[in-house]
Amino acid sequence: MSEAHVGHGAVRSEPSPAEEPARSDTTLVVVTGVSGGGRSTVARALENVNFYVVDNLPQALMLDMAELAFQAGGAARNTAMVLDVRSRAFSTDLAGAIRALKERGFQPRVVFVDADDEVLIRRFESVRRSHPLQGDGRLADGIAVERGLLEEAREQADVIIDTSHLNVNQLRSRVEELFGGEDARRIKVTVLSFGFKYGLPPDADFVLDARFLPNPYWVPELREHTGREEEVSRYVLGQHGAVTFVETYARLINATAPGFEREGKRYLTVAVGCTGGKHRSVAIAEELAARLRQVRLSANAQHRDLGRE
Template sequence: MDDFHLVIITGMSGAGKTQVCRHMEDLGYFCVDNLPPMFIPKFVELCAHSAGRVNKVVLVVDMRSREFFDALIHVVEQMDQENQPYDMVFMEASDATIIRRYKETRRRHPMAPSSRISDGIAKERERLAPIRNRATHIIDTTELKKSELKDKVLRLFGNCQGEQMNITVVSFGFKFGMPLDADMVFDVRFLPNPFYIDALRHKSGAVPSVAEYIAKWPVTQQFLEKLDDMVDFLVPQYIKEGKSQLVLAVGCTGGMHRSVYIAKHLFEFLKARGYGANIEHRDLMKNDVHEHPRQE
């Protein structure tokens, strides 16, 4: 249980618990929404016996009833007595903000289904006061933009947990269409094309003879120097911004020679810098290839 991390998210209805839960999922946490508090000890026990497969858990607890509230107080007190480590995130916002959000969604407040939203907010604040006092983190979303909330969650539970952005490098052919999920697209059709060399036409850009042909030109060397410098600058900025995934797409005409070579170079460059990177040659097998690399 030493590496098990439990986060309980609770707080005011309409304050952003669901949004925080989604951001935690992006950070690799296993999230359970609306778990009755009385089930928390058993759930934690099951996770402890998962052989490390479930070691980062988020539980979202709503105060739907008096029974839920009493059960959560009991569970938290029990975990404190047993020295069970956990983080509790308490979400709150101003009355005006919560009222506006409920009116926009046309939902009823769970604490006042048959009366005014303001009545439900007042009851919930009073009931949650003891829980708020036990919270390890309090997040007020009154003035927070969605991007700011994501950044706050990342600062609390992302970098401190050793998370890193996942980078995928994709080679593709423009004649087969651009990757829809690409964050950045590099068009390398300006590089010398091995397709016009009979001995290289049916070999991929990962084959040494093709790679040597593409690499020998000054324009290729200049481009790689500028590409490495740009990626070296941009990736830390994306990580700082809180981006969890980055797709870098490299395209040439058919996705067989130049894009494969540049994508492989970019992948190796990122790995050498210590980033978590994957490579995919999307359109390589759509061409007549006699020699091709194994997918990495």
């Protein structure tokens, strides 16, 4: 076999194996979850942050799709695969499919979208659609069947996004913050404020209770304002124990983050609650997220129940 020569007899060498990209350099996101949970919104949000999205992909083709993305390079290096239980090729062995990807050298991240049953029922009824698995039964029957099929997939998820109290814009913002621009290998912390009277966030890893602080709701000039506004934030953080509370949890999260990263956890949700999710929890969540960013953690504050009152 002849070799091509360049200049004065210099031989053009082939790239060494060390210079070739690794499969782990391909960012793979696997999106699944309950029907009506928001998979389509997640897919559009990933497209917004320059992912190549393959919708309704049969699970049997995941490895082939990953190889195509790796070989194509370029824009395909960020690829999302959306799995739909309605596909006849869908299998409940998501763990096996993910294991096969890892054995091939990929590092997939699994996103599972979920919502409360009553929320799913309202969503289906609002668009006058039947559940894809309900058959001749009720909506609730289809939801129950699907939950059974997806039980293992939920257990394998790297991040679970409960969309029960999220609108389309909030869900899109959450996905874009998780996958847009920053180093995807670093743990990402969402500090989520909420109101206890609306229920605990089911996707919380830590739950913090800010109800020990005086409630600005009972201060007439603060009642109509929120914890994102300076006068409310100053009032909340000025109470005895408030700053110590934030500092203590900031140290705890900063101390445990490296361990979570070593164990492969990439997304951490810290929920901060007060009675209504308007004043104390919002101010504490904003301050805690700021403190975490100061120690170089990727953290953002979100407010589940702000505006519900």
